[in-house]
Amino acid sequence: EAAVTQSPRNKVTVTGGNVTLSCRQTNSHNYMYWYRQDTGHGLRLIHYSYGAGNLQIGDVPDGYKATRTTQEDFFLLLELASPSQTSLYFCASSEGGANQDTQYFGPGTRLLVL
Amino acid sequence: QQQVRQSPQSLTVWEGGTTVLTCSYEDSTFNYFPWYQQFPGEGPALLISILSVSDKKEDGRFTTFFNKREKKLSLHIIDSQPGDSATYFCAASQGGRALIFGTGTTVSVSP
Numbered sequence: 499e500a501a502v503t504q505s506p507r508n509k510v511t512v513t514g515g516n517v518t519l520s521c522r523q524t525n526s527h528n529y530m531y532w533y534r535q536d537t538g539h540g541l542r543l544i545h546y547s548y549g550a551g552n553l554q555i556g557d558v559p560d561g562y563k564a565t566r567t568t569q570e571d572f573f574l575l576l577e578l579a580s581p582s583q584t585s586l587y588f589c590a591s592s593e594g595g596a597n598q599d600t601q602y603f604g605p606g607t608r609l610l611v612l
Numbered sequence: 613q614q615q616v617r618q619s620p621q622s623l624t625v626w627e628g629g630t631t632v633l634t635c636s637y638e639d640s641t642f643n644y645f646p647w648y649q650q651f652p653g654e655g656p657a658l659l660i661s662i663l664s665v666s667d668k669k670e671d672g673r674f675t676t677f678f679n680k681r682e683k684k685l686s687l688h689i690i691d692s693q694p695g696d697s698a699t700y701f702c703a704a705s706q707g708g709r710a711l712i713f714g715t716g717t718t719v720s721v722s723p
Contacts, residue, residue, distance in 0.1 A: 502655070531710070540618070540701055541656070541713040556710065588655050598644050598663075601711065603655025 501525060502604035504589050510610045517576040519607050521589030529592045530572040531601065532556070532564055534585040541588065547572060579611045615639060616704050618714030625721055631689040633717045635702035638683070642704040645685050646711070647676060650699045659700070660687070692721045 502523045511517050523530060531546040543556030545564035553564055561583060563575040576583055587607045592599040618635045625631050635645075646661035662669045662676045662685070669676050675688045689696055702714040 533713075538621075538715060540616075540715040543710050543712075546710060557712075590655070598661070600646075600658045603657065605653070605655050 502589055502591055502602050504587075504604040504607050506607060507605065508608050508610075510612065511579050512612050513580060515576075515579045515611070517579050517609065519574040519576075519587055519589075519609070521572045521574070521604060522570050523572075523589075523591040523602070524570065525591065525593075525602075526569065527591035527593050527602075528569070529594065529599070530566060531590040531592075532562070532572065532574045533588045533590065534558065534583075535588060535606075536585050544574065576609075579609075581611045583609065584611045585609060615712050616702060616714040618702055618717055620717060621715070622718040622720070625692050625719070627692060627694060627721055627723045629692050629721075631687075631692045631696070631719055631721070633687040633700055633702070633719070634684065635686070635704075635714050636682075636684045637704050639704070639706065640683065641706045643707075644705050645676070645678060646703050647674075647687050648701045648703065648713075650701065650716075652698075656701055689719075692719075694721045694723055697721045 505520045532544040533541045542558045546554050547566035566572045589604040590601040592601045616637045643664040647659045648656035649659040650656040660671045678685045699716045699718045701716045703711040705711045
């Protein structure tokens, strides 16, 4: 079974702060994704990647950067955090990019921006 | 604009009853419709999925129905158990496009 881990699990920062969320998957999946989950909006795709060094823009990318350093590691960067970015963030991975490929999610990172 | 709409937002059912969740979508090119189940404190996990060439798929107590003409899908959980208490997301996609998720339905099953 796919294993996706995220760190930290909880994070508090102030407006204008710099935050990095980390994700690692250990099943050699090619695709990795960052989502945010908010009540009334469900899961919304921020960025995704199909391999080391690749980055694709998702549906809600404003205010976020991402970097895929290796096949295993995908980072989400908030360089000037704002209260609107308070959310529950999930990382996911899938073997391929076909729409029928199962996405495996990590346990989430809860971010509070004061 | 929400391309995949899900209802209700939450519901409570008695143990042993049938839970029915519904979703509707806009894009007629969508051809893959998974349902993800999320327990508190965890990430979502794939529960069941259906392709647009089918109108029904069953997996144990879980059945998903697809109506292409009406652009609707539903998830039925029969003999609902307290362990089924979770948030359920429908999603849709087509080709190489990423999944688009609905807003989620939180289900509580009361003993």
